[in-house]
Amino acid sequence: MSLYTVVTGGTIQAADIDQLVNTLQVPSGSTEAKTVLVIAGAFQTSATVGNWIGTVSQFNTAGSVTLSSTTLTGVGSITVSNISSSGANLNAAATGPSNTARFVTTATFNY
């Protein structure tokens, strides 16, 4: 959903304000998706390639996270942990030493 601006001089309606409220405090049934690239130098097999993926929403906690459109290069499968109101942790284990071990995925936070 894209946001819109209020025309200068126009009346500000409740729906205008709710754009921000619903972005910062995602209601139940909504989702927030982020496509991320995580890249790291892996010094040995099983070295962790991971990062914290933050959400725009900061008040409600997602009940689940879905990963889709995933591409893995030099790493095994991705795991998700520490799902919280500010995001989740995504990790993958390197399959061998690599200067460019990485993964690309779309993380969808389901509220």
Place this chain on the structure above:
Amino acid sequence: MLQTIDEHAVTWHCLGDEETPCNATCIASLEEVEYQADYTLTLLDAETGQAIQARPDGAVMVLPACACGARMWLKADYTMAYFRRRSSFIEFGDGQGIVQLRTLKPGHARNLVLHQLLYERGKAPIPPILPALPAEEWEHPIMELGLTASLWFTFHLLTQSTDSTLFEQYFVEAVHANKKIARVNQLQLQGNHGNTTTRFSNH
């Protein structure tokens, strides 16, 4: 989010993403669901220094991948601090700012129920932080399991009780309050006030 749970299987709706929309309804047996925790936090008693509770930190439950390749992880590391935040609940008000009914969000309630089922099967090392939904409440004639579980966990948080009889009383009152709220909503819509009384807490 999970859609349904029973003692043998779970179902969920896979949305995929913007590039590869999916919309499949997926089903998996409980044997296919995995519990994962990277490390365990041990909580110590402040006075004696003795370990009082071990809690896997950041734990999740992993569902099998959908045919489209998407995979879902469910939150399984709930804490009492989490439940003390009002943002964990859906609140139903009377339109005048008075909360008439508060229930734990059904998605989180279903996660707790699934966690309990995995624990009972030896697939999770510790039980969820709130007590299990009593067996007799699993097939309630009025409510879907997620909503029944929401009311059960909220009832326990409010009363610290696991008494099924008291819960039934609470359940009836909650359903009554819900009907009343629905009626207020209807009247408001008929009156074209433009407001609904359902809101999501931001506290």
